[in-house]
Amino acid sequence: MKKILLLSDTHSHIDEAILKYVAMADEVWHAGDIGNLEVTDVIKKIKPLRAVYGNIDDAKARLEFPLHNRFMCENVDVWITHIGGYPNKYNPNIRVELQMNPPKLFICGHSHILKVQFDKKLNLLHMNPGAAGKSGFHTVRTMLRFTIDGDKIQDLEIIELGKK
Secondary structure: OEEEEEEOOOOOOOOHHHHHHHHHOOEEEEOOOOOOOHHHHHHHHHOOEEEOOOOOOOHHHHHHOOOEEEEEEOOEEEEEEOOOEEOOEEOOOOHHHHHHOOOOEEEOOOOOOEEEEEEOOOOEEEEEEOOOOOOOOOOEEEEEEEEEEOOEEEEEEEEEEEEO
């Protein structure tokens, strides 16, 4: 069983509120728009990190992290990308691959809107943790926490970090 902390759109912001939850996780996943790599450097000192770069991330971030990160966690096929879209409105650049070979868990960031939705057509769970940073139009900073146990995704929690 793995306890996962999922965040996105930190836009160079990391604070004790985020780090408190990092310490409780087994792994941290970041769905892009990291900003300054100090954010991921701090997280990596505490827990294992899987991340992708986002549209605001610079060449250093793009050298360190991929655009797409697809991997197995326990028995769950996971695909993380920054600009992924939503069920029935997926990013055209990935739509065909998603339809041909859907993961069990599809994660993206970018919108700053927290959303968890099951895609019945592709039989996958879609997650967007919202934005943990202070830049953007969102009013409340959010993250997600859940566990993966074998092939089950469970114990999903929304973490509100307060107003930005």
